[in-house]
Amino acid sequence: MYILIDNYDSFTHIIKHYLNSNKVDVEVYRNDELKAIDVINKKPTGIVISPGPKTPDDAGISIELIKRASKKIPILGICLGHQSIAQAYGGKIIRAKNIMHGKISNIFHNKKSLFKNMPQNFKATRYHSLIVEKESLPKNIVISSESSEGYIMSIEISKAKAYGLQFHPESYDTELGQRIVSNFIKICER
Template identity: 40%
Template sequence: METLLVIDNYDSFTFNLVQMFMRYDLAIEVRRSDRISLDDVAALDPQYILISPGPRDPAHAGISRELIRAFCDRVPILGVCLGMQCMNEVFGGATVRAPVPRHGKTSQIIHDGAGVFKGVPSPFTAARYHSLMVRTAGNTLVETARSDDGVIMGLSHPEFPLHGVQFHPESFLTKHGRRIIENFLKLGSFHGPFTHG
């Protein structure tokens, strides 16, 4: 059985994300971002890693950035909200305060149809809960999605199985969230069953 390691950045949405993944035949390990080491991660030998949202900024996300740096070339990693901001900073990008905070608001998301967005209509409706945002994509990262107000909503790496989304796929306000999660799982060795083929 494949293992999903969830790095929890002390966010109330973390276990909603975990519930989404509980639909699949995975062993799920949840660890607080400041209570796990790289050696612990290596010992768990996860086949997938999820970096959760969080109430603070990437500098206060525990091991998140260090873990992305150490494992992104060999383990599929999905960063959600703060998790995507951490991913971007690892590759030299900057996190800034959003002009307008978005908490429980929906936007239309326009995307490239690849990676975690494969088979997802463009645009689609997604829920946003953030006061910070990615200013520009970090070195070598590819911008994969933007909101209808121009904020970067998705990033990926062209060579590594590394994807990030600024919106919340687990929210009931987000359409096609389950397909996005399944597309992430398809990056690795998990073979289903899947809801969306």
């Protein structure tokens, strides 16, 4: 069973559909519906933290859940979830120079984890005005992909099971978004 934390995003149902299409059961909870310990006690195989409005500080239990669970339970954070992972592990979230709402970027990645067996330079859709500041990253945060402009598009936490995507794999215009979600499930089921 997987748990999807909904940060009041209008497309959480698409993420749930992507997970369900991999033949896994998913329980969805709003970010203020449970405590972090309640999620952990459910013993999920994996946790997904959805996109949503505002900042990681406004994402309910997201940061606490990441801090408490990511060494034991794999976590995938998408957009706000990605920013929450970065902040939970010491990164700084800043305003982007350009607002990216519905913009498509080419993604260049490290061919590992979420990007295993994926081609370089695939297109992904971005919906954000905040980014993870590259200069603020501690050594435990590994950049696993960037946009062609050099913005961080995904991270992994070394010595934890946390993976963040700034772009939206669930967006219609993101190439191979379903494969990224499938790769996360493979990580969870090892």
